Amino acid sequence: MPRLLLHGMAAALLTVLTQLGGLAWLAALPFRGFRFLAVFLLAYAALWGAARLAAPAFGRVAIPCTDQGPERVAELSPLYCALNRNYAAPPLLDHANALARHMHAAFPGTRTRTLDAGFPFLEGFPLLPHLSHDDGEKLDFAFFYSDAAGNYLLGRARSPLGYFAFEAPPPGAAQPCDGTTGPTLRWNMAALQPLLPDRPLDRPRTAEMLRWLAAHPTGRDYKLxxxxxxxASLGVRGDALRFQGCRAARHDDHLHLQFHP
Ligand SMILES: [Zn+2]
Structure with a gap:
């Protein structure tokens, strides 16, 4: 394959994954070998830092990458920060921090962790594989988990990135989207499931998170x-709770909060 085409594909993939990585790749193109890698990493680090400084002027702020105590959210994995996928509009981050404070009040010491949020810049630039995370107004939260003995796991999920550890309905119960045909983003990741550690869902904490958000405690309108x-199994109801449909990703491994349609 021609070199130019390979570089084009690499730059496109990095743009899709990180928004800014493709630019760093292009900046390194005049170099070869070790120098290429060094220039790419330096350019990416510079763009990463510049994005953190510049994003607020464009209406988005970075969700913290490391633990900030129980009253503020932080990303579950530093990977979300490294890939620029941790940007949200300030009101959305404020709401997430209000949730963290509530969780700390209800279950002292609890850490509320976020997953994919949005990229730092541009409206309508989707954060794949999430089609809707394209404007800083959507944020995913990790569920809460305990170890096999039932002790709450501080700031950790069942899977390393927080996604894909599905809480499927028990066999025999109604399975949403059974029989769906045609293209769908509803991945089941069946091969991954046996590899995940035995960490039961922390049902009281996860239910409390859902209940607090579904009650619209700040009067703001949004969807979950x-x-x-x-x-239903957590005993939570409310108009805010929606089903995303059978063509979108499953939401029994994380919670999606969306401020605007
Ligand atoms: Zn989401």
Missing amino acids: FVEPPLA
């Missing part, structure tokens, strides 16, 4: 995506 059987 969660699988209906899971919300």
Whole structure:
């Protein structure tokens, strides 16, 4: 394959994954070998730092990458920060921090962790594989988990990135989207499931998070995506709770909060 085409594909992939990585790749193009890698990493680090400084002028702020204590959210994995996927509009981050404070009040010491949020810049630039995370107004939260003995796991999820550890309805219960045909982003990741550690869902904390958000305690209007059987099994109801449909990603491994349509 011609070199130019390979570089084009690499730059496109980095742009899709990180928004800014493709630019760093292009900046390194005049170099070869070790120098190429060094220039790429330096350019990416410079763009990463510049984005953190510049994003607020464009209406988005970075969700913290490391633990900030129980009253503020932080990303579950530093990977979200490294890939520029941790940007949200300030009111959305404020709401997430209000949730963290509530969780700390209800279960002292609890850490509320976020997953994919949005890229730092541009409206309508989707954060794949999430089609809707394109404007800083959407934020995913990790569920809460305990170890096999039932002790709450501080700031950790069942899977390393927080996604794909599905809380499927028990066999025999109604399975959402059974029989769906055609293209769908509803991945089941069946091969991954047996590899995940035995960490049961912390049901009291996860239910409290859902309940607090579904009650609209700040009077703000928004939607929450969660699988209906899971919300029902946690005893949570509310107009905010929606089902994302059978063509979108499952929401029985994380919670999706969305301020605007
Ligand atoms: Zn989401």
